[in-house]
Amino acid sequence: MGMVTCLGHDPKTVADNLANMRHGIRLWESLAMAQSPVKVAAPLPHYKTDSKDPEDWEFPEKVKLRLEQLRALSPHGLYALHAMADAIADAGLQKHEISNPRTGLFTASPGSVRQVHHHLDRMLRAGPMRCSPLGIIASIAGTLSFNLAAFHQIQGSSSGFVSACASSGHALGFACDELMLGRQDRMFVVGAEDFTLENILPFAAMRVLSLSTDPDRASRPFDRNRDGFVGTGGAVVLVLERASVAHARGAEIYGYMDGWGQSTDGYHVAASHPEGEGLLRAMKIALAAAGKTVEDVDYINAHATSTQHGDASECRALKALLAGHKHLAISSTKGLTGHALSLSSIMETAFCLLAMKHGFLPGSAGIEEIDPIAEDLPIITTTREGHPRTILSNSSGFGGANVSIVLSPASQA
Numbered sequence: 255m256g257m258v259t260c261l262g263h264d265p266k267t268v269a270d271n272l273a274n275m276r277h278g279i280r281l282w283e284s285l286a287m288a289q290s291p292v293k294v295a296a297p298l299p300h301y302k303t304d305s306k307d308p309e310d311w312e313f314p315e316k317v318k319l320r321l322e323q324l325r326a327l328s329p330h331g332l333y334a335l336h337a338m339a340d341a342i343a344d345a346g347l348q349k350h351e352i353s354n355p356r357t358g359l360f361t362a363s364p365g366s367v368r369q370v371h372h373h374l375d376r377m378l379r380a381g382p383m384r385c386s387p388l389g390i391i392a393s394i395a396g397t398l399s400f401n402l403a404a405f406h407q408i409q410g411s412s413s414g415f416v417s418a419c420a421s422s423g424h425a426l427g428f429a430c431d432e433l434m435l436g437r438q439d440r441m442f443v444v445g446a447e448d449f450t451l452e453n454i455l456p457f458a459a460m461r462v463l464s465l466s467t468d469p470d471r472a473s474r475p476f477d478r479n480r481d482g483f484v485g486t487g488g489a490v491v492l493v494l495e496r497a498s499v500a501h502a503r504g505a506e507i508y509g510y511m512d513g514w515g516q517s518t519d520g521y522h523v524a525a526s527h528p529e530g531e532g533l534l535r536a537m538k539i540a541l542a543a544a545g546k547t548v549e550d551v552d553y554i555n556a557h558a559t560s561t562q563h564g565d566a567s568e569c570r571a572l573k574a575l576l577a578g579h580k581h582l583a584i585s586s587t588k589g590l591t592g593h594a595l596s597l598s599s600i601m602e603t604a605f606c607l608l609a610m611k612h613g614f615l616p617g618s619a620g621i622e623e624i625d626p627i628a629e630d631l632p633i634i635t636t637t638r639e640g641h642p643r644t645i646l647s648n649s650s651g652f653g654g655a656n657v658s659i660v661l662s663p664a665s666q667a
Contacts (some may be wrong), residue, residue, distance in 0.1 A: 255508065255604050256340030256491040258333040264340065264657050265312070267562050269608040272286025272616045273637050279469040279484050284451045292463045294472045296338035296486035296592040298449050303329035306372040308392075316464035323405070326388040328366030330446035330597075331401050333489035338402060338444060339490035343363055345505060356439040358411030360429045362396035362421035362596050363445070368452040369393035398444055417597070420516075421559070422447065423599030423649040423657030426492070433496050437662035441494045445600035449487030453595075457485065460524070473593075474620030475565055476628045477622035484558040484592030490601045492617050507664040508607040512546065512644075519654025525565050526650055530571025533557075536656040537646060544644075544660035548575055551582050552642035553615050555602050556652045557595045558586035560620075568648065569627045580632045583640075589619030599649035603659055606645045610663040615640050618630040640664075 257263060260278025271278070282295040284304055302312035304424040305354040308324045317336045319327075327335070338345040342352065351357065373389035386392070387646060390398050397415045411432055415424040422445030429441035457463045466472040502509055516540065517534035526533070542549060554572065558565045572584065587605050594601050609612040609616055624633070645661040 255344055255607070256337035257326040257489070257601070257604060258298055258337050259488040259601060260298055260486050262299065263336070265344070265608055266604070269612050272587065272590065272605055272608065273284070275590060275610065275617055275619050275637055277469070277473070277619060278486070279472055279592055280469065281467065281469060282439050285455070290458070291457060291465050292455060292458050292566060293467045294464065294484055294619050295454055295457070296484055298333070298488050300353050301333070302450070303332065303508040304450060305355055306368065316646040325386060326391050326401055328369045328392050328397050329450055330363055330366065330487060330489060330546060331392070331397050333401060333487070334444050334491065335405065335430070336400055337491040338406070338442065340419050340581055341442070343379045343491050348495070350439070351588060353407040353409055355409045357408065358405055358413065358432060358438045359399065359408045359442045359444070360411070360413055360425040361402065361444040362415045362425040363395065363447060364416055365395035365397055365594055366393045366448050366449045368448060375511040377631060380599045389582070394455065398446055402444060404544045411441070417655040418651030418653065419595050420597055420649045420651035420655040421509065421599070423659060424516065425522035426511070426600055426603060426659060429494050430511050430514060432484050433494060439496050439499045442491060443600060444489065444596040446489035447487040447571055447595050453487060454485030465562065470640040471620060472591030473560050474641050475556065475560045475589050475618060475623070476633055477621045478562045478623040478625045479503050480562065480565065484545040484562055484586065486594050487590040488594060488597060489537040490597060490604050492600060492604060507556070509664050510662045512662050513540055514657065514659045517542060517656045521654050522595055524652050526567035527654065528567055530574070532565040532654050533571040533648060533656045533658070534570060534574050535573070536658040537648065540646065540660050546644055548579055550644045552577045552640065553645045554584045554604050555645065555647040556584055556586040557648040559588055564650070565625065566627045567649070569631060572631055583615045583631060583638060584631055585618035587616050597655060599647070599659070603661065604645050606661055610642055611660070613639060613641050615642065620644070
């Protein structure tokens with residue numbers, strides 16, 4: 255795995271912050287403007303990509319790019335190149351293993367709102383011949399695939415997924431299918447989101463962002479007084495391989511993806527089904543695909559973003575799934591990170607893999623008074639030691655898209 259997140263940019267740092275429940279939420283200077291009711295976000299350490307000109311971006315020295323490569327990127331494309339380089343190194347992959355017809359690439363992102371606006375504004379003011387010839391490449395929804403496939407000379411399956419906050423869950427699921435069907439031996443799965451004002455602040459118009467000015471109390475999934483989510487961005491890359499391929503080359507394995515499930519609510523353009531019916535179906539499909547039952551599950555990483563309606567919907571789905579079982583633990587790591595939108599599913603899958611590897615269950619931060627709808631659920635508010643045998647990780651997005659992923663540790667192989 256490779257990662258650029260508000261909790262750090264390497265697995266060791268991220269695992270330590272997760273286990274010790276150190277959040278990445280801050281008062282963000284870009285939101286200090288008088289017209290913004292939102293003041294907090296979860297920025298990315300050592301990155302500053304708020305300029306519309308890539309040449310002015312600040313990023314870690316280890317990220318080496320030529321100027322023409324930088325000009326083809328959106329902010330989240332930059333984060334993804336960093337994360338993919340780290341994932342390749344972490345996986346111990348050689349050039350011939352990356353660039354061949356049996357290695358593919360699935361990406362998830364909505365494109366870059368900032369860069370689209372910037373390039374269109376320039377075109378309307380100065381004319382198309384005064385615009386960057388790479389403006390489209392750098393900004394539209396396929397930008398991750400364009401840049402990463404060319405940069406690493408990917409020859410296998412390649413596609414991008416856009417299903418809002420379920421996007422990277424879909425990318426993981428369909429990548430898993432590519433491997434299980436024997437079409438590919440290895441898949442890079444990439445999720446990334448800009449960390450920019452234009453990517454976060456529009457959600458204030460939907461009344462779904464927290465208005466708290468206290469970073470310690472802004473993101474609080476399942477809390478009775480939660481008032482919305484906190485925005486973040488970044489990138490995570492996971493390398494999925496057929497088990498036989500990974501074992502043959504002596505790869506260090508974080509865990510196994512045993513199956514996945516998806517569904518659609520068929521209810522509303524933006525709101526989850528109030529009873530969580532779609533998410534419940536996705537969880538049941540995922541467990542069936544993995545050959546498991548709810549009795550096998552030790553931990554559920556909830557989608558819970560800290561919105562009133564969304565958290566309540568998921569709570570009802572979880573109650574219906576568990577049917578009184580309380581042997582497991584539930585938490586939402588968004589209490590530490592805020593909500594990473596299309597990145598969230600793969601980022602939280604990586605968190606679950608780290609928790610399995612290091613023997614802990616991350617607590618759900620920020621809960622002062624549990625919402626009555628969540629009282630009967632086994633939600634943990636502090637980190638617990640433990641070695642989960644099976645983890646379920648949930649994601650939901652606009653249009654009622656739901657994805658649930660089943661994971662197990664490498665030690666069970």
